[in-house]
Amino acid sequence: MALEVARPPGGSPVDEVRGHIDILFRHTLGPYYERFFREMANGKIMGIKCTGCGVVLIPPRPYCSFCYAPTGEWVELSDEGRIMTYTRVHMPFPGQPAEPPYTFAFIMLDGADVHFPHILGEVDPGEVAVGMRVKARWAEDRKGTLHDIEYFRPAT
Amino acid sequence: MEEDKERLMSSVREQRGDVSYRWSTGEAVGAFLSTLRDSERLLGSVCPECGVVSCPPASCCERCGTSSSELREVGPSGVVMVVARQSAGFPSAPLDVPFRYVLIKLAGADTTLLHVAKDDERIVPGAVVVPEFAPEKSGTMMDIAYFRPEED
Numbered sequence: 001m002a003l004e005v006a007r008p009p010g011g012s013p014v015d016e017v018r019g020h021i022d023i024l025f026r027h028t029l030g031p032y033y034e035r036f037f038r039e040m041a042n043g044k045i046m047g048i049k050c051t052g053c054g055v056v057l058i059p060p061r062p063y064c065s066f067c068y069a070p071t072g073e074w075v076e077l078s079d080e081g082r083i084m085t086y087t088r089v090h091m092p093f094p095g096q097p098a099e100p101p102y103t104f105a106f107i108m109l110d111g112a113d114v115h116f117p118h119i120l121g122e123v124d125p126g127e128v129a130v131g132m133r134v135k136a137r138w139a140e141d142r143k144g145t146l147h148d149i150e151y152f153r154p155a156t
Numbered sequence: 157m158e159e160d161k162e163r164l165m166s167s168v169r170e171q172r173g174d175v176s177y178r179w180s181t182g183e184a185v186g187a188f189l190s191t192l193r194d195s196e197r198l199l200g201s202v203c204p205e206c207g208v209v210s211c212p213p214a215s216c217c218e219r220c221g222t223s224s225s226e227l228r229e230v231g232p233s234g235v236v237m238v239v240a241r242q243s244a245g246f247p248s249a250p251l252d253v254p255f256r257y258v259l260i261k262l263a264g265a266d267t268t269l270l271h272v273a274k275d276d277e278r279i280v281p282g283a284v285v286v287p288e289f290a291p292e293k294s295g296t297m298m299d300i301a302y303f304r305p306e307e308d
Contacts, residue, residue, distance in 0.1 A: 014189035014295040016178055022247050023173035031160075034167040094174045 032060040035074070041144040045077045045136070047112050055113035065114070078110035079136035080155050086120065086128055097147070103128055107152055121151030184213040187227055192300065193293040200230040200265045211265035218267060231262035233306055234269070236283040241275065251302060260285060260303060273303045 029037060032048070036059050039046045048060035052069025056077070064071055086105035089096070097104075098119055105128070106115035120128060121137060134152035142148040181189060188199050188211075201213030205222035211230045216223055238259040245253040254275040259268035271287075273279040285303040293299045 013186055014193060015181055015186045017181060017189070017296050019177050019179060020248070021173070021175040021177075023175070024170070024247075025173070026168050026170045028164060029167040029169060031164060034164055037167075 032062060036060050037144040039076075040146075040148045041142045043079075043138055043142065043148075045079055045109060045116075045149075047075050047077045047109075049073045049075055056111060057114055058109065058112050058116050075111065077112050079138070079149075081107045081109035081112070081116070081134060081152075083120075083128065083130055083132045083134060084108050084115045085130060088125055098151075101125075105134070105152065107134060118146070118149060119151045120153065122153035127154075182215060184215045184224075184227075188213050189295050189297070189299070192297075193295045196232075196287075196289050196299075197229050198231040198262060198287070199227045200262070200267075202226040202228050208266045209264060210267045211262050211269055228264065230264040231287070233284055233286045234260040234262035234265075234303070236273075236279060236281055236285055236303075237261050237268050239273075239279055239281060250298060255302075258285070258303060271297070271300060271303055276305065278305045279303075 036046055045058070046060060047056040047058040048071040049056050050064035050067065050069055051072040052064055053067040055064065055066055056075055057065060057071065058077060060071065060074065062071060063069070084106040086103055088101060088103050090101045092100050103120040103123070103125055104117065105120050106117055108115050120134065133155040135155040136149045137151055137153050139148050139150050184201055191197050191199050198211060199213055200209040200211035201215070201217075201224045202209050203217035203220060203222055203224050204226065206217060206220045208217055208219045209228060209230060210218055210224075213227060214224070236258050240257040241254055242249070242257055243254040249255075250272045251274065256273045256275055256279050257270065258273050258279060259270055261268050273285065279285070284306040286306045287300040288302055288304050290299050290301040
């Protein structure tokens with residue numbers, strides 16, 4: 001049953017409230033991400049090895065996500081790997097890594113046991129495939145962010 | 157160690173989250189906001205089963221869950237039930253800080269409405285307050301600018 005509401009003629013009923021939240025925040029990277037991004041600026045992708053089950057994790061973290069043992073040794077990973085899965089992004093949304101359309105992929109870097117998310121470039125979307133070998137294209141001006149890699153492209 | 161600490165403390169990233177949203181009011185709150193905007197009157201919903209009057213109104217009674225379609229005018233005065241003082245500012249704060257968040261049981265209602273009041277020492281539990289309506293209406297809860305002591 002519809003709710004009957006008295007209101008002056010002409011006023012359309014309120015059926016929606018629009019809101020906007022602008023959140024500015026500052027956070028410190030912490031010892032693991034700080035080194036990860038510092039090495040990234042040097043053109044190196046670093047992972048960290050679990051002391052328990054031995055998996056190599058990226059990004060580096062204090063505890064293993066698989067067995068919860070502390071991590072130990074830092075290991076440099078290859079900037080090449082293979083595509084585990086991918087998707088084509090057509091919709092714009094705040095904070096996305098590129099202008100749509102672009103291809104977002106999970107990449108298993110050689111030497112890592114967990115995938116690394118990034119975007120693909122220099123490849124026709126129709127040619128992207130699971131298992132495809134890709135290599136990082138590094139930015140010339142590196143600032144210690146994920147954008148230090150512009151994208152991954154087919155490895156030749 | 158000292159150098160490590162300094163490097164860590166300076167590894168600050170600034171980020172911005174920019175979230176726009178559109179919230180569908182539903183029938184009950186839509187009626188509440190329309191009436192507030194158009195005639196500065198406050199509506200509650202009446203439960204046909206247990207008789208509880210909810211303000212802000214709800215399509216289902218919050219006590220017994222029964223669907224409700226009857227609306228009734230409540231307020232405009234109400235009694236402050238709970239007060240929290242907000243002293244830190246934040247984006248889109250409804251009033252300049254410090255201000256007070258208040259839960260108000262409007263006259264004729266059985267539930268409380270969350271709103272704001274100025275940082276006035278008289279805004280305490282038990283205080284009788286009335287709405288100060290915003291001169292420019294927006295069809296939102298902020299068409300009540302804030303609640304103030306009735307005696308003012």
